[in-house]
Amino acid sequence: MTVDGRVTLVPLGREFYLRPTLAVAADLVGKVLVHRAPRGVTSGMIVEVEAYVGERDPACHASAGPTARNLPMYGEPGHAYVYLNYGVHALFNIVTEAAGCPAAVLVRALAPLEGLALMRRRRARYRGASRMPDEALCRGPGNLARAMGITLKHNRIDLCGSPLSVEDRGFSPGPLVWSRRIGISAGAEKMWRCSVAGHRSVSAGR
DNA sequence: CGTTCGATGCACT
DNA sequence: GTGCATCGAACGT
Numbered sequence: 001m002t003v004d005g006r007v008t009l010v011p012l013g014r015e016f017y018l019r020p021t022l023a024v025a026a027d028l029v030g031k032v033l034v035h036r037a038p039r040g041v042t043s044g045m046i047v048e049v050e051a052y053v054g055e056r057d058p059a060c061h062a063s064a065g066p067t068a069r070n071l072p073m074y075g076e077p078g079h080a081y082v083y084l085n086y087g088v089h090a091l092f093n094i095v096t097e098a099a100g101c102p103a104a105v106l107v108r109a110l111a112p113l114e115g116l117a118l119m120r121r122r123r124a125r126y127r128g129a130s131r132m133p134d135e136a137l138c139r140g141p142g143n144l145a146r147a148m149g150i151t152l153k154h155n156r157i158d159l160c161g162s163p164l165s166v167e168d169r170g171f172s173p174g175p176l177v178w179s180r181r182i183g184i185s186a187g188a189e190k191m192w193r194c195s196v197a198g199h200r201s202v203s204a205g206r
Numbered sequence: 207c208g209t210t211c212g213a214t215g216c217a218c219t
Numbered sequence: 220g221t222g223c224a225t226c227g228a229a230c231g232t
Binding site: 061064086 | 216
């Protein structure tokens with residue numbers, strides 16, 4: 001926020017992402033993911049993330065070394081890594097750490113801020129989207145991508161200067177909790193999921 | 207309320 | 220051919 005109360009529209013810079021992944025994950029909670037698409041602007045405060053850190057993390061896609069799919073994780077921090085999961089859902093990650101050190105933060109849930117009607121329209125293929133509560137529109141990584149209009153075309157996009165960005169609007173999200181990552185088997189013991197305690201938009205473990 | 211299960215595309219073996 | 224960093228409809232309780 002600026003002195004006169006206007007919201008700054010400057011996306012987070014490269015240096016924000018060029019840090020240890022767990023620190024970036026914690027600091028992403030409370031920031032605002034924004035997509036300025038042709039159909040309209042959608043945004044939401046990040047309330048739930050998971051860290052996937054390096055080739056030694058068995059749950060990380062880079063655990064078997066570089067492949068065609070996970071290459072974005074080896075690239076420059078601050079870029080998107082989007083992949084298709086279960087043949088149905090695009091999952092949105094933000095590359096972290098440093099070039100050559102494969103790591104990323106999976107964004108799992110947002111508290112919707114702008115463009116709620118558009119989010120609802122994008123999710124309308126699912127039955128009941130019209131009576132779904134606002135806080136459920138971006139709850140869960142697959143739902144979030146669909147509501148925000150994030151697709152595989154956004155893979156490798158630079159979040160520092162593109163229609164897709166993360167901004168600091170000065171929100172204080174409240175107390176954070178670290179817990180187990182969801183939907184994995186190997187590496188499930190690591191407490192690398194960070195969320196806002198008790199927030200209604202968090203996908204699980206509220 | 208709870209649990210189970212099918213959909214669906216593609217990277218990887 | 221196998222197995223997903225998921226979701227929600229369709230059951231059962």
